[in-house]
Amino acid sequence: xxxxxxxxxxxxxxxxxxxxxxxxxxxxxxxxxxxxxxxxxxxxxxxxxxxxxxxxxxxxxxxxxxxxxxxxxxxxxxxxxxxxxxxxxxxxxxxxxxxxxxxxxxxxxxxxxxxxx
Amino acid sequence: xxxxxxxxxxxxxxxxxxxxxxxxxxxxxxxxxxxxxxxxxxxxxxxxxxxxxxxxxxxxxxxxxxxxxxxxxxxxxxxxxxxxxxxxxxxxxxxxxxxxxxxxxxxxxxx
Numbered sequence: 001x002x003x004x005x006x007x008x009x010x011x012x013x014x015x016x017x018x019x020x021x022x023x024x025x026x027x028x029x030x031x032x033x034x035x036x037x038x039x040x041x042x043x044x045x046x047x048x049x050x051x052x053x054x055x056x057x058x059x060x061x062x063x064x065x066x067x068x069x070x071x072x073x074x075x076x077x078x079x080x081x082x083x084x085x086x087x088x089x090x091x092x093x094x095x096x097x098x099x100x101x102x103x104x105x106x107x108x109x110x111x112x113x114x115x116x117x
Numbered sequence: 118x119x120x121x122x123x124x125x126x127x128x129x130x131x132x133x134x135x136x137x138x139x140x141x142x143x144x145x146x147x148x149x150x151x152x153x154x155x156x157x158x159x160x161x162x163x164x165x166x167x168x169x170x171x172x173x174x175x176x177x178x179x180x181x182x183x184x185x186x187x188x189x190x191x192x193x194x195x196x197x198x199x200x201x202x203x204x205x206x207x208x209x210x211x212x213x214x215x216x217x218x219x220x221x222x223x224x225x226x227x228x
Contacts, residue, residue: 001162001163004160034215034216041220042220043121043206043217043218043219043220044206044208044218045218046215046216046217049215059215093161104166105151105163106151106163106216107160107163108160108161109160110158110159110160111160
């Protein structure tokens with residue numbers, strides 16, 4: 001399977017600042033990447049889907065101007081949380097997928113814990 | 118909003134015990150059912166992708182079954198070992214849609 005890394009693994013920031021999280025596919029050409037977040041005691045929730053070279057598709061209720069996604073290459077996607085607030089504190093995790101066949105597996109990164117003070 | 122439920126939420130077993138847990142999902146618009154194993158501080162690891170009603174898949178001591186008509190999948194672990202301790206996630210994939218995850222079953226295997 002693919003190896004996916006995320007950086008940073010955790011970050012603490014002040015309210016109002018922006019935070020960038022990187023997701024890298026180390027050995028795999030990722031045409032599609034997904035960004036999820038998980039609040040305590042809840043399930044992973046998809047935030048957005050991005051395809052290399054095109055705009056991300058955001059899930060209902062996710063503000064595209066607040067959560068900026070850039071998928072400029074087949075190995076890197078970034079999620080920027082702009083003007084972060086305490087309610088944005090969560091676990092953010094990315095995954096990559098090679099395509100859209102029925103048995104395609106998503107390969108996940110280890111996640112980033114964001115704490116906004 | 119699709120409802121994917123996993124039970125139990127947590128489970129403690131002794132080394133050597135066999136165990137199983139359940140994933141319930143909508144029985145309409147089924148496309149695929151995914152199982153992941155997620156150890157603390159690591160990436161979720163794909164176990165199975167199941168697509169056909171009646172599917173049974175096996176990977177070592179772990180196996181899974183699928184019933185798309187009634188909307189459930191079972192994950193079985195035979196002879197649990199401490200290294201099996203993890204959260205087991207299932208994710209339902211509807212036709213033309215994305216993965217909807219359950220909250221997971223947290224398994225602890227005591228030596």
